[in-house]
Every structure is written in C-alpha cells, then in structure tokens.
Amino acid sequence: MTAAQADLQIDRPMVADGAALWRIARDSEALDLNSSYSYLLWCRDFAATSAVARDERGEPVGFVTGYVRPDRPGTLLVWQVAVDSAHRGRGLAAALLDGLALRTAAERGLTAVETTITPGNTASERLFTSFAERHGARVEREVLFDAGQFPDGPHDPEVLYRIGPLSLTPSA
Template sequence: MTAAQADLQAQFLEMPDGLRIDRPEVADGAVIWRIAKDSKALDLNSSYSYLLWCRDFAGTSVVARGADGRPVGFITGYIRPSRPETLVVWQVAVDAAHRGRGLAAALLDGLTAQVAAGQAAAESALTSVETTIAPGNTASERLFTSYAERHGAPVEREVLFGAGAFPDGPHDPEVLYRIGPFGH
C-alpha cells in the first residue's frame, strides 16, 4: 500500500471487515464493468467507458477492495462543471456477495470525504452531492436519504429527465436528488 493509499484508508474506519477503500486504477475497469453488469439495476455503459472513468475520474471515484485486492464495490462520480462545489455520483454498485454490510454507505462517506479533502487543498468547498435515481430503486433511495441524515443535509427531489427524454426506448424517469448544503 502506498502512502497515499494509507492516508485515504485512515480516513475510513467504517469499512466492513476485510475490505479497504481505494482509488480506482485502469486495471480495475473490467471488474467494475462486471459489477455494474451483474447489478441488474444500473444502466450499463460500455466497458471502454469504465476504463476511461478509472483513468480520468479516479480522484472523484472509489472502489472497495477485498483481501485479494480486487474491487468488490465502487462509486463513480465527477465534479459538476457548472457547479464546482457539487459532486455528482454517477453509479454505485456492490458485488452480490458483499451486499447488506453497509459497504455502499461506507463508500459514499469515504468518497465525499476524499473529494472534500481534495477541494480544500484547491481552496474550494464541497457543499452538495447530486445523483439521479429511477423510481422504485429503494436501495438507492435509502442510501442517499440516510447519507443526507448522517451529514445533516436537506434533500431536494425533482425529475431531471422524464421518460420521454430517452431516445433509445422505454426508460424510467431519472429523479435528481440534490443533497446539501452540508451542515445546514
């Protein structure tokens, strides 16, 4: 483990036993793609996009690694260009064998702490998190509303993209969850 990885890990004491949080690497892209595919809940992007994500957005994404070093869960995110104080969480997935242990919540807390620390060094502040959730995805709804509760932040919801906005056929609407400002 590098010094940077040790610093990152030291911030996250709530990881389930035997797992550690880390930044994704390009070599993780194929496993992350498989976890997303196996989730059956996410819109699956191309395998190429997961490789690029691990290269270009590693600073705003995290993976959970098992004892063998392979990812068992991930969150991908990015800083919203028009709102640099906002982290957009793109996808969250945990391998089936590791669900039900609080891993997604630990990853989300870890990711926002990582991004906030990076922004503090850049003299800006993380004030909100955004994500979209399809209606009926109760696991994601619980993950993000409990995150807001833990961090004392309000949650606003509105339809970001209606079902008719998607050109590739039937798709549920995507509801924007805006969490923040923090410490409200």
C-alpha cells in the first residue's frame, strides 16, 4: 500500500454502500451504468467477492465488483472497477483488485481472474495486464460478445481477458 492509500480501508461492501457505488460508476464516465437497484443487490448478494475502499470518514471512494463463475469455481469474474475522481492516480484500483484476489484465493481457492474490456479502454487494459504481471500469470484475450449481440444500440465488443494461473501470496 502506498502512502496515498494509507488513509483508506479496503473491505467488503454493505447494502448501505450501494448508492455510493452507483454514483462512483455513474461519475466514471467509462463504465456501463447499471440500475441503482443492481448495485444494492450486488452489495447484498456478492459482497464476499467484491471490495470497497473507504476514506477516513468511512465513505466509499472506490470499488471492485465480482463473482465466482458457477461453472468455474476457481475463477473470479471482475464485473466493474471504479475509483472516485478525487482518488485516481494513486494505485487504488490495483490495491482493490489485489486485495480482492488475495481474499478470494484464501476463502475459495481462486486460480484465475476474468474480466471484459472494450477496445480502447487503456486504463483497464493496463490495470489487468499489470495485475497479471504482479501475480506471474499469463493473459489470454478473445472477443466474448461482439457488437452485434447487444440489443440496446451501438456497443463496442467486450473482449474477455482470462488471467491465470495466479500465484497469489499475502506479500503481493
């Protein structure tokens, strides 16, 4: 953890955090914004596979949401990662992702991480390729959903990043 992260606490989200996560996602201007209801449900039903960063007042300033794939119990699918604009550029997204991966590995035997990234999202590409490097894993990429599969208008394809096998240790 860097000095800029020292005043932050990373833990599991609570239902009370759902509205803040929705606002952080909305304000990111990069994520597909889900309904506010979905963030409330996510904080309730997937708290064990998600993480939130809190400032000194306990307010959420960043999050990563994920779930363990039912057909691949050693794989964590990372759904969204977002950091409040006032806290960007400090390595918080990487700290959230590392912390969640370590916790999930300890609790569920995590061996791989998956996520989808739209072409041109260089911040996410850097986040996940550097995650793979830190944990001695390779990255495989393939289009998971092409643009034509989205029924609600123009949407970039979603490229699946499969990262593994992971070498996760508490010092990571």
